[in-house]
Amino acid sequence: MERKETEAQAQAAVFDWARWQQSKHPALKSMYHAANEGKRSRSAGANLKRQGMKPGVSDICLPYAAGGFNNLYIELKVGSNKATEEQLNFIDTINAIGGRAVIVYCSDAAIEVITAYLEGNIGSLDIKSDTYPAEKAKLTDKVNEKRFIGFCGIDCRTCDNMGCLGRKN
Numbered sequence: 001m002e003r004k005e006t007e008a009q010a011q012a013a014v015f016d017w018a019r020w021q022q023s024k025h026p027a028l029k030s031m032y033h034a035a036n037e038g039k040r041s042r043s044a045g046a047n048l049k050r051q052g053m054k055p056g057v058s059d060i061c062l063p064y065a066a067g068g069f070n071n072l073y074i075e076l077k078v079g080s081n082k083a084t085e086e087q088l089n090f091i092d093t094i095n096a097i098g099g100r101a102v103i104v105y106c107s108d109a110a111i112e113v114i115t116a117y118l119e120g121n122i123g124s125l126d127i128k129s130d131t132y133p134a135e136k137a138k139l140t141d142k143v144n145e146k147r148f149i150g151f152c153g154i155d156c157r158t159c160d161n162m163g164c165l166g167r168k169n
Contacts, residue, residue: 005107007078011059013107014076014114025118027064034061056086058094058101060110067120073101074110082139091130102127105136 005013011033018028034057058073065071073094075087083091083103094101100122104110113132116122128137152161 005078007059007076007081010076010078010107010110014060014110017107017111018114025115027062027066027118028114030064031060031062031114033059054090056084056088056090058087058090060114062114062117064118066117067100067122069100069117069122070098071100072114072117072122073099074113075101075103076107076110077103077105077136077139079105080139088140095130101130103131103136103140105131105133109133 015031015033018031022028036053036055036057036059058075060072060074060076062072062074071094073091075083075091077083087103091101091103100117102113104113109132113122113125113127116125125132126134128134129140131137131140152159
C-alpha cells in the first residue's frame with residue numbers, strides 16, 4: 001500500500017536509502033537532485049537561466065551507464081500529481097539520446113526503478129508511457145493527449161501526414 005508522502009519526503013527517503021546502499025552500489029555516490037524548483041525573483045530566475053538552469057529537468061539524476069542506457073533520470077511525483085509539459089519534453093529528450101528517464105510515483109517505486117536500473121534489468125519493470133508504476137500512466141496519458149496533437153488535429157505518434165510536421169503547442 002502506498003504511504004502518503006509529499007514530494008519532498010519522497011525525495012528525502014530515496015536519498016536516505018541511497019546513502020545506505022552505497023557500499024552495495026557505489027554508483028549511488030554520484031546520484032544527485034537537480035534543485036530546479038522554487039519561487040524566485042524575476043532577476044534571480046533570469047540569472048539562473050543564464051547559468052544553465054532549464055525548466056523541466058527531472059528531480060533525480062544518476063549519471064551512470066547501465067543496462068544499455070547512458071544515465072537515469074527520475075521525475076518524482078506523489079498522489080495524482082502530473083508531470084508538466086516541460087518535464088515531459090525533458091524526459092523525451094533524455095530517452096531520445098540514449099538515457100532512460102521515467103516519471104515515478106512514490107519513494108518505494110523510485111527505489112525499485114533505481115535498483116532495477118543499477119542491476120541492468122530496468123526493462124523488466126512494467127513501465128508504461130515512461131511512467132512507473134504502470135497504473136499511474138493514465139495521468140501521463142492525459143497530458144500526452146494534448147502534447148501530441150499536430151496542426152492537422154491528429155495524434156502525431158500515429159500520423160504519417162508529412163505535410164503537417166508540427167504540434168500546436
